[in-house]
Amino acid sequence: MKVLIINKSTSNGGAAVAAYRLFNALKESGTDVKMLVEESSEGFNQVESIAHSKKEKKKAFRRFVKERLCFLPYEKNKKVRFKFSPASSGIDISKHPLVQEADIIHLHWVNQGFLSLKSLEKLFKLNKKIVWTLHDMWPFTGGCHYAGDCENFMNGCGKCQFLRNSGKKDLSHRILQRKKKLWNTTQMNAVGCSQWMEKAAKDSTLLQNHPVINIPNPIDPSVFCSLDKQQCRQEFDLPQKKKLLLFGAANINDPRKGFKQLIQALEFMDVRHPHLVKELELVTFGDCKSQAINKLPYKWHKIDFISDQNKIANLYNCADAFALPSMEDNLPNTAMESLACGVPVVAFNTGGVPEMIKHKETGYLATANNCDDFGMGIYHLLYENNADYMKYATTAFAKEKYANNTVAKQYNELYTSLVS
Structure with a gap:
């Protein structure tokens, strides 16, 4: 059983930290696990990076900028710029050797120009087993990472608080509908890091028909422990x-x-x-x-x-x-x-x-x-x-x-x- 953990980076943000810690925890347990990221920092051993050269790093940055520019006409104001991801720009990793050899694709945080909806569609077409750890709400919303008091993700999104011209069939609604068609092509197994996230996912229109369980993120008690x-x-x-x-x-x-x-x-x-x-x-x-x-x-x-x-x-x-x-x-x-x-x-x-x-x-x-x-x-x-x-x-x-x-x-x- 070969497991591949996929995340945007190894160290940028809480999801990256959690994903890398899980990678190490699984290795310690004897699991045959690999990790694939868009870009890795120095010192992260045994992690495969896609943007490992200056040329590839420039391409990654361009994908990031392209997605932000795509959202620019829709954003309510600059304060919400990174609170919504349209997943319009990304890279196809379906032919990567680590993806090809894996029995289980374990997704984590894949936004901001790493994996687009088209990228995910190509991954799902491989008919691999899919596990997705929910570090935020994006996998079951129409684009926002945290919905706040909004519960529109439970019935189809629309009237999005992060969009300039929100309405019943705004960008969030269209993205959610596209996700719904795509998510239904695979047997996705979602994991909420918290019971709160698990419940929200189960209540969502996108994941209500998919298995959702709760498993927390790991921590190494030999490192994080009481000291003098x-x-x-x-x-x-x-x-x-x-x-x-x-x-x-x-x-x-x-x-x-x-x-x-x-x-x-x-x-x-x-x-x-x-x-x-x-x-x-x-x-x-x-x-x-x-x-x-x-x-x-x-x-x-x-x-x-x-x-x-x-x-x-x-x-x-x-x-x-x-x-x-x-x-x-x-x-x-x-x-x-x-x-x-x-x-x-x-x-x-x-x-x-x-x-x-x-x-x-x-x-x-x-x-x-x-x-x-x-x-x-x-x-x-x-x-x-x-x-x-x-x-x-x-x-x-x-x-x-x-x-x-x-x-x-x-x-x-x-x-x-x-x-x-």
């Missing part, structure tokens, strides 16, 4: 005697990640507990361009992007709590990483996040969109909880649910059921 806080803070030159709140994402400036809400929560804390200005400091990692953070009374430590997994784990171990103010999320890697390192998480009760956090046991679940409650959650984790108990509870929960061997076993059971 003093030594880790020394590595990053962070203060030893302060309370440190950590926040980070691949793109902090994405409104969906809730940075604005975090700022509001910290402002609430400053009003409610003004003395904390001498005790609490904020640490961020990832691309952060917001000027609002400079107006906060708390000292801010900005850590540049880190790609090394061991260093990321060390950074988590510097923190007393991790803030996850996402307005909508599936099964965020950052929350999983934090829990595995023994650091409790404060988050909004939304999306798949409640599946990761047991209120006041492994973190704090604030009422959705309630920034004051989020601020109260930060205070609770820093000053009112039993730190030793939470460290034990978070690491135990992460190992039980997300350890490499646990997740690999679930996927291998799925693969075996498809080929037997």
Whole structure:
């Protein structure tokens, strides 16, 4: 049984991180697995890249630009530019040797010029077994990656909130209808990383007649584990005697990640507990361009992007709590990483996040969109909880649910059921 994992990249975005981790987890379990991406970063061993030369990388960039230009006349405004993918531009990988030899094609995140609907049609015509891990909602919507409060994907899309001239038969409706015809040509097996995503997929008009199950993303507990806080803070030159709140994402400036809400929560804390200005400091990692953070009374430590997994784990171990103010999320890697390192998480009760956090046991679940409650959650984790108990509870929960061997076993059971 040969399995091929397909994703746009090896490191750009949460889906890429999760897909590569699954690739390694499956290898560790003895699965005959390969990974194919459009473009790979350095240091990712045994991954096959399509854009491995300067010429191919230029072609990949042109495909990306072509798709964005295709969407330009339809987009409501530039704020939604990357929230909708028409899948109008892509590359045909159906004749690639790894695709040809595979028994199971395992799709992950394939947008932004990598695989178009035509590319997927050619893949499906190979009559291979198809598994698709749902890192966002795109595989069962008319083009958006997250639908927010919209439920049009349940009955056919149209009247899309991301389109300039939306209507009953707008671009989202036409894409969904095309997807429906295409999806019905194959026996697709969808996997929601969270139960929330699984339910949304089952409710959708595109996947309601296809098998959909829930398997979480994996994490390596030998890398993401509890370490000596003093030594880790020394590595990053962070203060030893302060309370440190950590926040980070691949793109902090994405409104969906809730940075604005975090700022509001910290402002609430400053009003409610003004003395904390001498005790609490904020640490961020990832691309952060917001000027609002400079107006906060708390000292801010900005850590540049880190790609090394061991260093990321060390950074988590510097923190007393991790803030996850996402307005909508599936099964965020950052929350999983934090829990595995023994650091409790404060988050909004939304999306798949409640599946990761047991209120006041492994973190704090604030009422959705309630920034004051989020601020109260930060205070609770820093000053009112039993730190030793939470460290034990978070690491135990992460190992039980997300350890490499646990997740690999679930996927291998799925693969075996498809080929037997």
